[in-house]
Structures are given as C-alpha cells and as structure tokens.
Amino acid sequence: MSHLPSLFLTFSLLSLLAVGGGTAVLPEMQTLLSQNFAISHTQFVHIYSIGQIAPGPNMLMVLVIGFQVAGALGAAVVLFSFFLPSSILCLYAGRLWERFGESPWRRSVQDALEPISIGLMASGVYAVAKASIVNPITLVLALITLFLILKTKINPVFVILGSGLVGVIALKYL
Amino acid sequence: MAELAVTDPPSSATLKDLFIQFFIIGAISFGGGIVAYERILLVEKRKWLTADEFMAFLAISQTMPGLNSVNLAVLAGDLLRGKLGALIAVLGLIIPGSIFVLALGLLYSDNSDHPLANLILMGVAASACGLLAAITYRIGDDNWKHLKSVAIIVITFCLMSIVKLSLPVVLLIMAPIAIYLYRPGTSL
Numbered sequence: 001m002s003h004l005p006s007l008f009l010t011f012s013l014l015s016l017l018a019v020g021g022g023t024a025v026l027p028e029m030q031t032l033l034s035q036n037f038a039i040s041h042t043q044f045v046h047i048y049s050i051g052q053i054a055p056g057p058n059m060l061m062v063l064v065i066g067f068q069v070a071g072a073l074g075a076a077v078v079l080f081s082f083f084l085p086s087s088i089l090c091l092y093a094g095r096l097w098e099r100f101g102e103s104p105w106r107r108s109v110q111d112a113l114e115p116i117s118i119g120l121m122a123s124g125v126y127a128v129a130k131a132s133i134v135n136p137i138t139l140v141l142a143l144i145t146l147f148l149i150l151k152t153k154i155n156p157v158f159v160i161l162g163s164g165l166v167g168v169i170a171l172k173y174l
Numbered sequence: 175m176a177e178l179a180v181t182d183p184p185s186s187a188t189l190k191d192l193f194i195q196f197f198i199i200g201a202i203s204f205g206g207g208i209v210a211y212e213r214i215l216l217v218e219k220r221k222w223l224t225a226d227e228f229m230a231f232l233a234i235s236q237t238m239p240g241l242n243s244v245n246l247a248v249l250a251g252d253l254l255r256g257k258l259g260a261l262i263a264v265l266g267l268i269i270p271g272s273i274f275v276l277a278l279g280l281l282y283s284d285n286s287d288h289p290l291a292n293l294i295l296m297g298v299a300a301s302a303c304g305l306l307a308a309i310t311y312r313i314g315d316d317n318w319k320h321l322k323s324v325a326i327i328v329i330t331f332c333l334m335s336i337v338k339l340s341l342p343v344v345l346l347i348m349a350p351i352a353i354y355l356y357r358p359g360t361s362l
Contacts, residue, residue: 015239015240016239017239017341017342017345018239018240018241019237019238019239019345020236021236021240021241021242022241023306023309023310024341025341027334027335027341028340028341031340043286045299045302045303046282046286046295046299047279047282048299048302049295049298049299049301049302049303050275050278050279050282050295050298051275052298052302052305053204053278053298054204054271054274054275054278055200055201055202055203055204055270055271055274056200056201056203056208056267056268056270056271056272056274056275057200057208057241057243057244057267057268057271058206058241059241060268060271060272060274060275061275061279063272063275063276063279064275064276064278064279064282067276067279067280067283068279068283075276079268079272083240083244083264083268086238086239086240086241086244086245087240087244087245087248087260087264089238089239089240090234090235090238090239090240090245090248090249091248091249091252091257091260093234093237093238094231094234094248094249094252094253095252097230097234104358104359105357105358106233107358108353108356108357108358109237109353109356110233110236110237111356112326112349112352112353112355112356113236113237113349113352114236114317114323115317115322115323115324115326115327115330115352116326116327116330116345116348116349116352117236118310118313118314118317118323118327118330119326119327119328119329119330119331119334119348120330120331120334120341120344121306121309121310121313121314122310122327122330122331122335123330123331123334123335124306124310125303125306125307125310126331126335127335128299128302128303128306129303129307131299132296132299132300132302132303133300133303134296137300138296138297138299138300139300141297141300141301141304142300142301142303142304142307143304144301144304145300145301145302145303145304145305145308146304146305146307146308147304149304149305149308149309150308150311150312155204155205156205156206156305157204157205158205159301159304159305160298160301160302160305161298162301163297163298163300163301163304164294164295164297164298164301165294165297166297167293167294167296167297167298167300167301168290168293168294168297170297171293171296171297172293
C-alpha cells in the first residue's frame with residue numbers, strides 16, 4: 001500500500017516530462033523504477049518489450065509496472081497518473097493555442113523541442129540496448145529488426161514475435 | 175462565410191461513436207502507427223477535422239508532454255465534445271491495449287523465472303530495441319541532416335546517458351538553448 005503515493009508521484013512526474021512521446025522518458029523511468037521500486041533493468045526491458053506487442057499507445061506497459069509494484073490498484077494508479085497530467089496540460093494548451101493563433105514563437109518552440117526529444121529518444125534506445133543486447137545473438141536479432149523495419153513494410157509485431165521464436169532456438173542450441 | 179468553415183459544427187460526433195471509433199483504433203493498432211490510424215478516422219472516415227486542423231493538432235501533440243496519440247485524442251475529443259469528449263476518446267484508445275498488456279503482464283509475472291520464458295523474452299527484447307532504434311531514426315527525419323539539430327541531439331543524448339543528469343535538469347539546460355537557436359527569424 002505504501003507504494004501507491006510514490007507510484008503516483010513518479011508517474012505524474014514522468015507524464016509531465018514526456019516531451020516528444022513516451023520513449024523520451026525511458027531512461028529516467030528506468031532509473032526511478034530501480035531506485036524507488038527495486039525493478040531491475042532486465043525486468044524493465046522485459047516489461048517494455050511485452051508492451052511493444054500490445055496494440056494501442058506504445059507506453060501502456062507502464063500498467064504492468066504498476067501491477068508488479070502494487071497489484072491491480074497499482075496498475076490503476078499508474079494509469080491515472082501517467083495519462084491524466086499530460087492530457088490535462090494538452091487540453092488547455094490546445095485551447096490556448098487556438099487563441100494565440102500563428103505566433104512565430106510557436107514554430108520556434110516546436111522546432112527547438114524536436115531535436116531535444118530525438119536526443120532523449122536516442123537515450124531511450126541506449127538504455128534499452130544496455131539491458132537487452134547481452135550477447136552476439138541478441139545483437140544480431142536487434143540489427144535484423146532495425147534493418148527489416150527501416151527497409152520493409154512488415155508489421156513490427158511479426159518481427160518481434162519472430163525474434164522471440166528465433167531467439168529461443170538460437171539461444172538454446174547455438 | 176466560407177472562411178468560417180474551419181469550425182465545422184461537429185454535431186455529428188456522438189460520445190458513443192467517439193468512444194467506439196477510438197476503441198477500434200486502440201484494438202487494431204498492433205505494431206504502432208496509431209497517429210496514422212487517427213488521421214484516417216478524423217480526416218477521412220468521419221471528417222471530424224480538416225487536414226489543416228489535424229496538422230495543427232499533431233503539432234500541439236508533439237510539442238506538449240505526453241504520448242502523441244493520446245494527446246491527439248484529447249484535442250480531437252475536446253473539439254468535438256468538450257472535456258467529456260476528450261476523456262471518452264482517450265479511454266477508448268487505451269482500454270483495449272491496457273487489457274492486452276495486463277494479460278501479458280500476468281503471464282510474465284507467473285513465468286518470469288521460467289527458463290524458456292526468459293529465452294523468448296531475450297529475443298523479444300532485442301527485437302524491441304531494434305524497433306525503437308528504427309523508430310527513433312525515422313522520427314528524426316530531417317533533424318539528422320542539419321548541423322544545428324544534430325548538435326542538439328548529440329548534446330542532449332550525452333547529458334542524459336553519459337553525464338547522467340536527470341531528465342528535468344536536461345530539459346532546463348537544453349530547452350532555453352534550443353529555443354534561442356531556433357528563435358523566430360533563424361533558419362534551420
């Protein structure tokens with residue numbers, strides 16, 4: 001039970017920091033979760049990748065983290081705190097935006113935040129890579145995925161599931 | 175009167191339809207690309223937004239914190255049916271995936287020390303990492319081609335991953351610098 005307020009605060013903070021989408025907060029999330037809730041980097045990456053198989057917004061895996069920490073109530077608290085603060089902010093930003101119309105600063109802020117959020121996403125890739133690329137086979141699987149996603153139109157879910165399958169065989173018998 | 179047509183009265187959007195349409199997107203968008211599904215719904219299928227309105231909403235969604243797809247649902251829902259519409263759209267969008275992910279999560283917590291489950295997850299995680307790298311590269315798009323944006327990307331990455339500052343500090347340092355560099359009247 002004592003974890004609930006802490007879950008609430010952690011995910012509210014992450015919600016408001018998620019500039020450029022959820023991926024930007026992955027490294028921060030990983031750090032906060034291992035500090036506050038003893039979730040290991042491996043566990044985190046497992047949960048993250050489970051989330052990539054699901055439909056819908058790509059950060060719904062935060063619910064699993066809430067569930068792991070404090071059961072169904074934990075999942076509910078995380079759902080509430082991860083989605084509500086940023087949504088309220090966006091709602092009012094949308095209404096203000098209508099009012100301010102075409103200020104040149106709008107373009108500036110948007111252009112400025114773009115490379116920052118890409119830098120943060122790159123940090124997200126790095127954080128996930130450190131925990132998921134643990135031997136030559138996982139490195140090859142990651143590179144094959146990168147290639148397939150960039151060069152073909154195949155649905156990522158098939159690539160991920162295929163990689164799980166190939167991974168089992170390769171890791172077990174090679 | 176023609177120029178007033180921007181605020182096309184969205185009376186055709188009932189809360190029920192709003193929920194169902196976003197629920198469908200939330201249920202079928204395996205493998206991402208939700209923003210594309212949302213565009214199809216809002217601009218083409220239901221014509222709730224013009225293409226221009228959609229682009230403006232997308233820009234706000236990307237600038238504000240939060241997930242782009244969720245923010246878009248907030249803005250579209252709010253335009254169509256006010257705050258309640260925003261709530262309904264977001265709920266529709268996240269309920270299917272939430273159930274899905276929790277079911278998988280339950281499987282995971284029951285089997286997390288099963289050796290076979292661990293091998294599967296090793297492959298899945300490696301692939302998720304490749305996917306994330308690909309998405310990052312693709313979203314970066316033109317930003318990889320300009321010295322200014324590449325410099326901001328690299329410095330942000332270093333502050334976060336090498337210097338290991340916390341995210342609020344990184345944003346406090348980088349946002350003013352970047353906004354200054356992109357102030358009105360400067361080129362990319």
